[in-house]
Amino acid sequence: MKQSWSLMREIIRVDLITMKGGKNSTLLPVVLFTLIITGAGFCITPVAGLYIPLMLGGFFVPMLFNNEMKYHSEPLWSLLPMERKDLVNARFLLCMGLFITADFVFYLLMLMSLSLSLWKNMDMKMDIIEMMAERMGLSRLGFFNLCYFGASSFGFLCMTSSLRKYFRDPAKFNIILQNHLQKSGKKEIAALCIIFAVFGFWLLITTGMLPLGEMAVIFVQLVSQLSHAANGFLLGAVFMTIAAFHAAYEYTCTLIEYDQREL
16 A cells, blocks of 8 residues: 555656646646636626636546646656556545645635725725625625635536546547637637626525526425525535536546556
């Protein structure tokens, strides 16, 4: 067991070094964009911070393994004296650890922004969070927690799914990624439209403007009670539990698939 942990640490160290190297590394653009979002979170609204976990979910795996995909060095791991499960364990541990750490740090930063409310000192009187929280009968903290935990769980789900796809076939994953980047504008607009549509639908339900059947009312009341409990932490815990179970499923499938795959 000690040797296995030592080997995983070496794999993680190599991946971190590789991530920072190469001409086409995406680390710097991601860091710069994160700083821009941080500024928007403090100067405009903490809602801007919701984009960080979504961005991490979409770009974490490509950012870590971009150089490996570019130089086709992934088969080299099969030549080293190690088991395939060690590589899977190390990379799932690396991705999940970095994602959770970055997500938690940014959550604390946005809580600080929520407390300071610097945008009110910049002639921006409209508090989006306060307005939406009042509509839904929640506190400002409760509304922000629901939004952030929802975005974090979705980003975590996307990240683990991407890691499984990468292990399944890195070359195909790279082609899919390139096609996605070429069409990212239309897809991002469509995704934003869907998010706003779902949020608007939920808002109509919670304000009583949209009538529902008896079973739907019971479900809405249950979700509403969970969202009001402990300033949104309870429903947020439900979101994160679902994401954790999904990560366990993706990890188990990756172990089986990667062990059977020809390199």
